[in-house]
Structure formats: structure tokens, C-alpha cells
Amino acid sequence: MTWFILISLLTIGLILILTEIIFVPGTTIIGVLGLIVSAAGVYYSFLKFDTSTAWIVLGITLFINFVALFYGFKAGVWNKFALKDSIQSRSFDGRLLGLELGMEGKAVSDIKPIGKAEFLDKIYEVKSDSGFISVGSIVFITKLGDNRITVKK
Template sequence: MTLFILTSLILVGVILLMTEIIFVPGTTLIGILGLLFSAAGVYYGFLSYGTETGWIVLAATLIINFGLLIYGFKSGVWTKFALKDAITSRSFDDRLIGLEKGQEGKAVSDIKPIGKAEFGDIIYEVKSDIGFIRVGSTVFITKLEDNKIIVKT
């Protein structure tokens, strides 16, 4: 019965640690539980079988844990869970089409320092480089950069 409890504790610890590493990395709760179960197994080995066998249990537990970790890295199991696609598209890429530096518009909201202005028939979110601009004021585009419209009066 003692051997069954010892192996169960260590096996549950190893399974929880591998689950933390492979399936749910970053949660740490499962990893901590795995470490606690493994430590409880080693402690139980020291209590039940004495120091000499306890050190053997500790060494075996460390070898099993590190062996499975290395096997997990080398076997390519990570490629099954790794994200292979990358998002390359961007939103609002064509937002500044039709606008040019020096273009005149009208503030349709207070711009303090961010607000809305109308250029042509389209309302855009703009940023003031001079501070507060009252609604209804005439604004001019000073910069078009990084998908931002910078205006002044």
C-alpha cells in the first residue's frame, strides 16, 4: 500500500507538471499542484522508507520530470500546439485616402486634444497639435502619419 501511495503521488505530480507545460502554460496553478504532489511523494518516500531510499526516490522523481520535459521538447509535441499563422492585415489602412496636408475641414465636436472633424462629407477622428479647438471651428490638416490626422486652427 505504501508503494502504491508513493507512486500515485509522484505520477500525479508528473502528469500535472506535463499538463502545465504542454496544454496550459502560464496558468501556474496546475504546475504548482504538480510540484506539490511530487514533493509530497518524495517526502512520503523519506518518511516511509528512510533516508537512503528517500534520496533514490528524489533522484528518480527529478530524472522522470526532466526526462519527460526534454522528451516533450525533442518529440515535436510543441508544434501541434504552436500558433503557425500570423495576422498581417491592419484595420483602417485606407482611412487617410483622399486627405492631404493643408486640407480644410470643420470641427464637429470639441477637439481636446482628440475629437471629430468633417473633411468633405466624411467625419474623421482627429487630434489637435495646439490643444483645445471648439466645435464649429475651421481646422486644417497639418500632418497625416501613422494613420492619424493631426489638425490645427
């Protein structure tokens, strides 16, 4: 029964440590709990066995934990859980297509210094580089870039 308890504690500790690394990295609660359970197993071996056997149990425990971690990194087990894709798109891509410098439009709201203007039957958010522009005024595009439209009266 003593060996069963010892092996159970050490196995549960190893499983918790591996769970921390594989499934919930960064939380540290499960990893610390795994270390505590493993330490409890080693402490239990010092209580129930003679000192030389307990040191052997400690050595075997450390060896098995390091081998499991090393093999996990070496074999690429973690790659199955790693995010390999990333989002390459950006918001408002293509928003300025069809617009050109000097293009004429109409302010559909007061532009003070930001407002709305209509170009090519579409309404865009624009910024004035010449101060306040009242609704209904004719505006011209002076700058296009970084998804921004700058206009003047």
C-alpha cells in the same frame, strides 16, 4: 499496497508538473502542487522502505521528471500549444485614403483644438494647428500622418 500508493503519488506529481508546463504556464499553483505530491511520494518511500531503496526511488523520480521535460521540449510537444499567428492589421488603416494636403473641407463642429470636419462627404476627426475654428468654417489640410489630420482655417 505500499508500491501502489508510492507509484500513484509519483505519477500524480509528474502529471501535475507537466500540466503546469503544457496547459497553464505561469500560474505556478499546479506546478507547486505537483512538486509537493512528488515530494510526498519520495517522503513516503523513506518512511516505508529502507534508506537505499528510498534513495533509488528519489533518483528514479528525478530522472523520470527530467526526461519527461527534456523529451517534451526536444520533441516539440509544446509547439502544438504555442500561438504562432499574430494580428498584423492596425486600427484605422486606410482612414486617410483619398485625402491630400491642401484639400478644402468644412468644420462640422467647433475645433478647439480637436473637432470634426467634412472632407469628400466623410466626417473625420481633425486637429487645428491654428487655435479655435468655429463650426461652418472652411478648413484646409496642412498635415497627414500617423492617422491624424491637422487643419488650419
